[in-house]
Amino acid sequence: MVIPKYPAFNIYSHIAKKTTALGPLCVATAVSKLPGWDVEVIDENNYRFPGPTDEKDMPDHAALQAMRPADAAGFYGGLSCTIPRLMEVASFYRDAGVFTIGGGHHLDALPEEALRNGLDVVVNGEGEITIGELLTAHEAGRPLREVDGLSFLEEDELVATEARPPLEDFESLPLPEFGLVRFARVSVYPISRIRGCGMHCEFCAVKGKARCASPERLIAQISKLAESRGAREFFVVDDQFAQDRDETLRFCQMLIDYRRQMGLRFFLTVQIRLDCARDDELLETMRRAGIKCLAIGIESPIEEE
Numbered sequence: 344m345v346i347p348k349y350p351a352f353n354i355y356s357h358i359a360k361k362t363t364a365l366g367p368l369c370v371a372t373a374v375s376k377l378p379g380w381d382v383e384v385i386d387e388n389n390y391r392f393p394g395p396t397d398e399k400d401m402p403d404h405a406a407l408q409a410m411r412p413a414d415a416a417g418f419y420g421g422l423s424c425t426i427p428r429l430m431e432v433a434s435f436y437r438d439a440g441v442f443t444i445g446g447g448h449h450l451d452a453l454p455e456e457a458l459r460n461g462l463d464v465v466v467n468g469e470g471e472i473t474i475g476e477l478l479t480a481h482e483a484g485r486p487l488r489e490v491d492g493l494s495f496l497e498e499d500e501l502v503a504t505e506a507r508p509p510l511e512d513f514e515s516l517p518l519p520e521f522g523l524v525r526f527a528r529v530s531v532y533p534i535s536r537i538r539g540c541g542m543h544c545e546f547c548a549v550k551g552k553a554r555c556a557s558p559e560r561l562i563a564q565i566s567k568l569a570e571s572r573g574a575r576e577f578f579v580v581d582d583q584f585a586q587d588r589d590e591t592l593r594f595c596q597m598l599i600d601y602r603r604q605m606g607l608r609f610f611l612t613v614q615i616r617l618d619c620a621r622d623d624e625l626l627e628t629m630r631r632a633g634i635k636c637l638a639i640g641i642e643s644p645i646e647e648e
């Protein structure tokens with residue numbers, strides 16, 4: 344699984360060398376549970392010695408492929424600015440005879456562009472379930488039309504199989520395995536409980552109702568990372584941390600109790616709406632839980648904001 348490098352400084356650059364992208368890691372974790380499959384994640388934005396590099400000081404995928412030849416390569420196309428690099432690396436792997444797969448918001452919106460520039464298949468929507476069915480079908484030589492949630496070219500025409508409904512059962516998914524990220528040093532750990540957002544802002548790609556895992560699952564992510572990897576700093580990637588207010592308060596109280604029981608201190612960053620500034624109970628509970636940084640998306644030129 345490859346997370347392509349940002350081409351220039353952007354809003355994520357200041358923490359890129361401390362963290363990784365959660366979505367592709369979740370998909371890679373799902374693949375790691377398939378019989379016979381071994382997985383590694385190369386995050387080009389958090390890539391360190393002794394990972395081999397080329398003359399441009401970028402990850403040397405020819406050397407990586409020589410070290411551990413891949414049968415399939417996945418690519419994260421969540422950010423439009425990374426798509427030229429994605430196509431460059433995907434084309435290298437496809438030319439080497441590797442089955443290339445992509446996913447993420449940009450590829451979901453413009454699959455044909457990527458399919459004509461390095462990718463064999465685009466996974467539409469969430470990938471944890473689709474990827475298992477796709478790799479199983481590919482390995483058995485079965486038609487891709489049998490797998491829901493895909494886009495691909497057939498006789499030079501774009502084919503889209505039946506859409507797969509958004510995931511609802513998060514409890515059955517494995518917790519992300521950060522040990523799959525190779526040649527990286529992660530100190531800010533991305534975690535998640537809520538997918539989707541009900542606000543339907545015209546400028547945003549995240550649409551659809553909010554689908555929530557339990558607070559217990561979010562605590563399980565934190566406790567696993569804290570106890571197995573010494574993690575102390577977390578970024579909750581949910582687009583609106585507090586949109587499920589009662590369960591958000593319950594999560595915060597659970598985290599307060601866990602910190603007290605274990606004698607640990609955490610630093611959490613969350614994404615939140617500006618109107619939460621009026622909710623004193625929420626803010627106080629978040630502060631006690633160790634939530635110290637609020638990312639507020641002021642994305643429209645509205646005077647009242």
